[in-house]
Amino acid sequence: MVSPSPVLTPAIIVFAAASQAAAAAIPTGDSVTPVTELPSSHLYRSGLVVGLSLGVGLGGASGYPNNSSDIGNVADYSASGFMFGATQSIFLMGALSDYISFGFMFNHGLFRNPSFYSNTDGVGFRIEGYPLVGLGPRWQGLGVLAQFGLGTGDLVSKPPNLPEAEGTQSFGAAGIFYEWRVGVMRSGGHIGIGPSLEYDAVWSQPFEAHGLVASLRLAFYSGQ
Numbered sequence: 001m002v003s004p005s006p007v008l009t010p011a012i013i014v015f016a017a018a019s020q021a022a023a024a025a026i027p028t029g030d031s032v033t034p035v036t037e038l039p040s041s042h043l044y045r046s047g048l049v050v051g052l053s054l055g056v057g058l059g060g061a062s063g064y065p066n067n068s069s070d071i072g073n074v075a076d077y078s079a080s081g082f083m084f085g086a087t088q089s090i091f092l093m094g095a096l097s098d099y100i101s102f103g104f105m106f107n108h109g110l111f112r113n114p115s116f117y118s119n120t121d122g123v124g125f126r127i128e129g130y131p132l133v134g135l136g137p138r139w140q141g142l143g144v145l146a147q148f149g150l151g152t153g154d155l156v157s158k159p160p161n162l163p164e165a166e167g168t169q170s171f172g173a174a175g176i177f178y179e180w181r182v183g184v185m186r187s188g189g190h191i192g193i194g195p196s197l198e199y200d201a202v203w204s205q206p207f208e209a210h211g212l213v214a215s216l217r218l219a220f221y222s223g224q
Contacts, residue, residue, distance in 0.1 A: 047223025053089040055215030061118040063165030063207030085111030122171030124149010147173040151202035167207030
């Protein structure tokens with residue numbers, strides 16, 4: 001009988017030890033977790049998100065005519081003071097996980113008081129985050145939102161012969177909302193509905209507008 005070479009003996013020992021370790025690392029029997037019981041990133045929301053938000057609140061606008069010779073001229077400056085009005089937001093997003101949805105939005109606002117009225121529009125991106133999903137079903141519907149993109153607006157005086165203001169540059173919004181899951185569909189989709197509170201702003205060199213709005217948010221999810 002031929003004895004193993006002294007050079008090969010250490011290699012054989014190492015290979016045998018590695019094989020035994022690998023065999024010990026393989027779970028057997030009941031220790032394997034079924035695929036259906038693994039954590040899911042889409043337990044509460046998934047698929048396409050189509051939504052609408054309708055709100056009312058207080059706002060204000062100020063600025064100059066959109067003319068370089070008028071900007072900074074005190075005689076051409078207008079400020080509305082507080083105005084009451086309404087906003088509408090339409091959004092189309094994808095629910096990337098239970099924690100975040102991202103997509104596109106369009107926002108319109110109209111505010112007025114006895115002396116002025118102001119229109120604002122914004123188009124761009126919307127992101128919704130649900131930071132407390134991990135705490136359970138009661139908290140999974142609490143979310144925060146942000147919108148940003150291109151904004152435009154104007155301030156029009158009702159009395160004649162007063163300067164007006166307008167500008168186009170940026171739009172931004174931030175808010176908080178809560179969503180209850182209702183209306184489960186046969187296809188597996190559902191409807192989310194609830195209140196929201198947000199701050200909207202349009203700003204440019206000659207013009208700016210701001211508003212604090214309480215809204216009703218309605219969203220359809222094509223997935224679960």
